[in-house]
Amino acid sequence: MSSLQQIKENKNYHSAAIILVLLLLWMASGLFKDKAKAASHEQASAKAPYSVRAQQISAQAYTPLLRIAAQTEANRSVNVRAEVSGQITALPISKGSIVNAGDIICQLAIEDRQLQVEQALALVDKSALEYDASLQLENSGFQAKTVIATKKSELETARANLQRRRIDLEKINIRAPFAGVIDSRPVEIGDLMQRGDSCATVLDFDPLIVAGQVAGANIKQIKKGDQVTARLLTGEQVQGQVRFVASQSDKLTRTFRVEAAVNNPQNLLHSGITADILVAAPAVMAHVVSPSLLSLDDAGNIGLRIIDQQSQVQFINVNIIGDDSQGVWVTGLPPQTTVITVGQEYVSPGQQVSAVMETSLGHNKPIAQQKNLNTQQATQL
Missing domain, CATH: 2.40.50.100 (RNA polymerase II/Efflux pump adaptor protein, barrel-sandwich hybrid domain)
Structure with a gap:
């Protein structure tokens, strides 16, 4: 092989090597750009507040009912x-x-x-x-x-x-x-x-007696002469009046016996039926919420996750005072409260969040300063 041919072959090798290096550099530059974009996206996502859904609720006058487990008894038995x-x-x-x-x-x-x-x-x-x-x-x-x-x-x-x-x-x-x-x-x-x-x-079944035991903590909520409602296991709901409240508790259970008299002129109601005595307590201001929104803190206390005026999550302890077809009634919340309805399990107290407000009918109503929601966060909801 002549020297001229060797020179030509060496030039071809050098050209191929240069092209290979340029190709590798081009590929590497694209990878670096992708990584930079991903890092920038992750940083932006980390700074964006977590998106939740919430609803504003207001305190309402609620008359709690003291529920007493009871059973029906004859007025007299001789x-x-x-x-x-x-x-x-x-x-x-x-x-x-x-x-x-x-x-x-x-x-x-x-x-x-x-x-x-x-x-x-x-x-x-x-x-x-x-x-x-x-x-x-x-x-x-x-x-x-x-x-x-x-x-x-x-x-x-x-x-x-x-x-x-x-x-x-x-x-x-x-x-x-x-x-x-x-x-x-x-x-x-x-x-x-x-x-x-x-x-x-x-x-003697007229009047019929509905008798139960009341815990000492609730004995002051009921007195002789109070009007009550009795719900019988057989489906009847009747009105009556408290005729007796024990002055001394049972030595074993530490509960107080309460008797309510219910009119039963035709003897249609029988003795020995399981029942509940419902006594209306003084009205209080309370909020009604879905039971699914209640959760426990680290100490085991019942509460709700709400959003304060700074759009931060707060955990507020509440007391359950009753329930009905609307939900459970609780006390302990501010009169006007924004409660988290969806996503509460993914946020913690003190965390900044963005919220989409829900009306009572379940329609979404965005907050003005929170219109731009991250698509990925909205999908998580």
């Missing part, structure tokens, strides 16, 4: 017992029936009680004749005053004995002490009852 012994001959009213005061629910055999009344009546007549005769003799001067006093005493004793026999005769009819329902009847016709044996249990 175990009607026999006052004389005897065999049951009739049961005029069946178990479960409604009775009026004075209705006969068990009837015993008369036996010789009627004869004893007639005998006592005859003795009264005899004693009365003897007493009248002694008075006539006294007027004639032939009767001592002591004899007259004795005859008078015998007459009074005979009259008392007659009254006692009549009472015993009447006691064979065991009567309902008040209007109510025959809840149980442990005897049948032909049973022999002794004095003190049970004939039937009569329950």
